[in-house]
Amino acid sequence: MWRETTKHERNRLIFKDELDGFLPSRILDFHVHIWNEGVLPKGKMFQSGGPEITSYTFKELDKDLSECFPGRETSALCFGLPTIDGDHHRNNEYIANGCDNETFFGLRLLDPWRDDAESVRRDLEGGRLLGVKPYPVYPRKTNEATVEIPEMLPDWAMEVVNEVGGLVMLHIPRPGRLADPVNQRQLIELCTNYPRARIVLAHIGRAYFYKNVIGNLDALIELPNLYYDLAMVNHWEVMEYTFARVEPHKVLFGSDIPIALAPGKSVEINNSYTYVTPKPWSLSISDDHGKIPFTSFLYEELRAIKKAIERLGLGEEYVEGLFYRNGMNLLREVIDGMKSMTAAGAVAK
Numbered sequence: 251m252w253r254e255t256t257k258h259e260r261n262r263l264i265f266k267d268e269l270d271g272f273l274p275s276r277i278l279d280f281h282v283h284i285w286n287e288g289v290l291p292k293g294k295m296f297q298s299g300g301p302e303i304t305s306y307t308f309k310e311l312d313k314d315l316s317e318c319f320p321g322r323e324t325s326a327l328c329f330g331l332p333t334i335d336g337d338h339h340r341n342n343e344y345i346a347n348g349c350d351n352e353t354f355f356g357l358r359l360l361d362p363w364r365d366d367a368e369s370v371r372r373d374l375e376g377g378r379l380l381g382v383k384p385y386p387v388y389p390r391k392t393n394e395a396t397v398e399i400p401e402m403l404p405d406w407a408m409e410v411v412n413e414v415g416g417l418v419m420l421h422i423p424r425p426g427r428l429a430d431p432v433n434q435r436q437l438i439e440l441c442t443n444y445p446r447a448r449i450v451l452a453h454i455g456r457a458y459f460y461k462n463v464i465g466n467l468d469a470l471i472e473l474p475n476l477y478y479d480l481a482m483v484n485h486w487e488v489m490e491y492t493f494a495r496v497e498p499h500k501v502l503f504g505s506d507i508p509i510a511l512a513p514g515k516s517v518e519i520n521n522s523y524t525y526v527t528p529k530p531w532s533l534s535i536s537d538d539h540g541k542i543p544f545t546s547f548l549y550e551e552l553r554a555i556k557k558a559i560e561r562l563g564l565g566e567e568y569v570e571g572l573f574y575r576n577g578m579n580l581l582r583e584v585i586d587g588m589k590s591m592t593a594a595g596a597v598a599k
């Protein structure tokens with residue numbers, strides 16, 4: 251079994267000794283990928299942090315959340331697997347049909363080549379889906395390192411998202427990540443030009459090493475509609491820096507499940523980072539000597555969150571907000587806004 255959950259004795263001990271006394275009673279995971287069979291082309295596998303899988307369903311998520319967070323009430327914001335050759339429409343429909351806006355909430359993949367304003371509007375109006383998940387692969391540039399945020403989020407899409415007050419789960423492009431000046435400028439433009447959209451900077455802007463975050467939050471923290479998710483960040487220094495600066499209600503727990511269920515850790519080395527995993531993965535260095543008894547990326551993230559919070563002396567109120575209340579309030583605002591628009595539209599007709 252590739253999933254590192256409390257089904258394994260060593261994870262059960264970590265949960266009991268380190269996490270059980272720290273985690274609040276309700277957990278909202280703001281960053282989860284879900285895709286059904288038939289989304290990936292036949293025979294194609296997704297390397298999920300090392301293990302290869304063909305799909306990751308709501309049923310699996312439900313089970314995995316309860317086995318990672320025993321005794322907790324869990325919920326999640328879900329979106330598809332962004333790939334060029336995947337069945338985009340099938341994935342978005344699966345997300346929409348699996349989300350009840352109570353336990354599971356959904357975003358739609360946004361591919362500027364396959365979508366238009368009308369298809370995006372149809373999915374967001376009334377709160378069937380709550381926003382969009384763009385990705386740097388979708389602009390289909392020969393050199394992905396040159397992708398710019400507006401190419402992932404064209405104006406016609408942002409106009410709809412802004413109008414309905416929806417979410418954007420933004421994995422920023424470019425090798426410089428959070429430190430990239432083009433990203434910095436375009437993030438500010440995005441948040442300013444579309445003030446009703448709620449932008450989530452996934453993985454704290456992919457700042458997986460300390461130097462990438464230092465000095466690079468300053469220009470962003472004043473933006474009222476920019477939020478920060480912690481998915482796959484295993485680095486307490488990055489979190490401590492972030493928690494000390496960003497307004498508490500903008501910090502959102504997210505995992506990047508299913509990848510985060512795999513055994514491994516993200517580690518900083520010389521102003522850079524890599525993943526270390528027991529199995530070879532295209533993004534990792536692997537422990538081919540079998541020396542390390544790994545736990546999941548998820549538990550390493552939780553340990554880092556706990557350490558940063560303890561070092562800053564932040565209390566239970568902060569922890570409850572980070573793991574549940576901040577995200578849930580944001581989702582409720584989005585849903586209520588979308589519903590009231592639909593109601594107003596119905597009256598006007």
Ligand SMILES: [Zn+2]
Nearest residue numbers: 281283481506
């Ligand atoms: Zn992700």
